[in-house]
Amino acid sequence: MRKAYRILYQGGTGEITEKKSRFIANLKPVEREEEALAFIEETRKRYWDARHNCYAWIIGRGGEEKRLSDDGEPGQTAGKPMMDVLEGEKLVNLCAVVTRYFGGTLLGTGGLVRAYSKAVQEGLKACTPMTVEPAVKLSVLTDYNGIGKIQYLLGQREIATLGIEYTDRVELTALVPDEALDHLRADLTEATSGRAVLLVTGEVYYGIFNKDVILFP
Known part of the structure; x- marks a missing residue:
């Protein structure tokens, strides 16, 4: 039986600041791994001077393919909370990249989890979701x-x-x-x-x- 699913019809960008660290979230619709990898590389080049470019993607109408990366942040503090937000919104066929510019103050694991989650949530506010039936x-x-x-x-x-x-x-x-x-x-x-x-x-x-x-x- 075919089922409805949720996508981003249009991507977007959002930004937050936590203790002088900037977290910039970019989200884009993707349907294949190659598109997600290209978007991640494009984002890295755009923010070449940033310390971290963490990402999470979900591909497939049923979310069959998922991948995430902390990109040097402590384990489970970046990619996983980003993925949790995407899954919580029941979105598929999208990639989220959060770029961090370090502000000089350590946030701790709890602070990082909150910051990366909040950044993706802020980015989603600038996106256009769509239910596909x-x-x-x-x-x-x-x-x-x-x-x-x-x-x-x-x-x-x-x-x-x-x-x-x-x-x-x-x-x-x-x-x-x-x-x-x-x-x-x-x-x-x-x-x-x-x-x-x-x-x-x-x-x-x-x-x-x-x-x-x-x-x-």
Whole structure:
């Protein structure tokens, strides 16, 4: 069974200061290890004079691949708290890098854990998260008398229309969440007295950004 998952549609940057140490969090959507490694290297080059560039990434719709690094900080004080924040937000397909400029005062293990966690949380405030849900493309073929009922029904159920073609008949393509498919089939069949032809033409994932439908393979 396909499941919904959460991603960053847009990454972002946030910064905190703890006892004069600067912690700069950069987060970016990634879908492959190569993308995460490239982002980490890009960040290291940007902050070439920083003492630490710690990171955590989660890749895969189910979070199958995870990696983290303390990059010279005491063990479990940087990468692990960063990962805990990402997992707590149930986010996948993203990489977080926190750059630290040492301010001259030691923070201790507890202070470092709090600082790295807080930095990622601050970075997430500048990001745009998105819930990505499974759906099907449903082709609905009907006559001109039936299209009004179909569009009304889809509108009531907030089902997005991806396209519509007018020839001797009308063919409408709708984006239907997986869990709504069976009920919608029954309702469309009833509304058109069985005259509409319904055909699933593909499976996708989708999210909504500024009321626009964003499709994912």
